[in-house]
Amino acid sequence: MEIPTAEIVCLGNELLMGVTTNTNATFLGDHLTKLGYEVRRITSIRDDLTLAVEFLHEVFDRKPAVILMSGGLGPTYDDIQLEVLSKATGLELEENAIALEQVIEFYRKKGAGLTKERRKMAFMPFGSTVLKNYVGGAPSCYITYKEIDIFCLPGVPTEMKDIFSRHIVPLLKEKNNLELYEKRFQIFQSIESQLAPFILAIKNKFSNLYIKSHPSYKDKVGVIIHISGLGKDVNQEVDEAINELQTIIKENIPNIRIESLVD
C-alpha cells in the first residue's frame, strides 16, 4: 500500500510577518489527510519571485503526488503565484479565455469594468485547467507537471475552501481510493511522560498505525491520544489498538478516567 504524498505551499509575506495565522494550511492538511494523502511539508514563503521559484524547484525534486498552492492569485503587484509557477515549470503564462470570461463576469456583476490588474488574473501557465471561483474574482486552476498534480488556490479562506471542496476534492478522490480511519480519546489527570511507555508499547505492536499523544492544554487538563490508519480494513486494527492501550493504562494507573472524543 503506497500512500501518496502531498505538499502545501502558502505564499504571502503576511504569513511570515505573523499578521495572518495560516488556517488555510490547517484546512488543507485536515482534508488531504482524510482523503488518504500523507502531507509531508507545509511551507510558507514570501512574495518574492526568485526565492519562490527556487523553492518550487526543490518541491518538484521531492516528487510529491500533489502540490496545493495557496495565496497570490489576486490583482495586486505582489500576487505572483501563477508567475512563480510559470517560471518554475517553464510553462509560459498565457491569457486563458475561460478564465477571462469569469473575471469579466465577476466584475460586471459589481458594476465594474476590466482593468489591466483584473485582466492579469486570467493569465495562467500554458495547459492549465480553470477552476471557477464562485466567491471571489480570481479564478483558480490546476496543471500536471512531471506527474505532479499542482492545484492553485487563492489565499482568502472562503474562496479557497469553496474551490477546494467543489473542484479539487472530486479530483483527489479519483486519484486515490485510500481513506483515513481515526479515533481519539482523552485521558484525564495524567501527563504525557507518565503514559509514554504504554504508548510506545502499542506503537511497536501496531507498527502500521499512527499513534500520537499531545497535552490538552485548552479545555481540560490531560492527554489526548489519536490512533489512525490508512486502508480498507484498518478500522478493526485501530479499535484493537485503542482497546489494548486503554487496558494497559487502566491496569497501571488505577481509577484513571478515559473518555472517547468525537469531532
Added chain:
Amino acid sequence: MEIPTAEIVCLGNELLMGVTTNTNATFLGDHLTKLGYEVRRITSIRDDLTLAVEFLHEVFDRKPAVILMSGGLGPTYDDIQLEVLSKATGLELEENAIALEQVIEFYRKKGAGLTKERRKMAFMPFGSTVLKNYVGGAPSCYITYKEIDIFCLPGVPTEMKDIFSRHIVPLLKEKNNLELYEKRFQIFQSIESQLAPFILAIKNKFSNLYIKSHPSYKDKVGVIIHISGLGKDVNQEVDEAINELQTIIKENIPNIRIESLVD
C-alpha cells in the same frame, strides 16, 4: 543595511494532519519581524527523523542568521527535535546536568519521580545552553552552529511563548539593533483591484519600504494596507508614503472612507 534572515521550523504530525493550527508560527513571525528579522520561510515537518534531518541540512545551506525550532521537546517517542538537531549538526546528544536538575525539580513539585522518558528531556546536543522552562517540564536550549543561532522551543504555546519572551528576545535584540516601523490603515467600500495601480505607484517610489494590501474579509469589508520599513530613520518615510497613498486614493475615488488602524 543588511537585514538578518530567520527561518521557523515546526515539528509535529498534528500540524501536517490539520489537527492543530500553527499559531506558534504566527507568534514567532510577528515577534521576529518586529525585532528586525526577515522571516524567509516557515516550514512544518513530520516527526520523522530521516526526513527532518534532511530538511535541516537544507536550512543550514541557506545560512539564515537564526533558526527557531518548535515542537518535539517532550517525553514521548515521537518528540525528536533534539535528536534531529544532533544528527543534522553532528553534535552528540549528552545528558546536560543543568537541564536534568530542572527536569527533576519540575516533577518533584508534582510529587513524581524521574523516569527514563523524563530523563530523555535532559539530553541535548553537545555545547547547548539551557533555557529554563518555567511553565512545563521540557527545558529548552540553544546552540550556534556554522554561525547560525538555533533556538529550540517546545510546541505547547504557553511554554513556547514564555521561553521566547523571557530568554530569546534579549538574545535576539543583542544581535540585531534594527527595528520595524509599521503602520496600517483600512479603506472601506473598495476592492484590491481598484486600488492596485495606486499601491504600485507608491511601491515604486518608496522602494525600500514594504507595502502590502489584503482584503479585510473578517469584520468590515474593504482593503487593509500595511506600510513598513526597517531601520533608524524610516518612520518619516513610512508616514510620507502613507500620506501620498491616501492622497492619490482620495483624488481618484471621491468620498472614499479611510481609517487608521492600531494593533
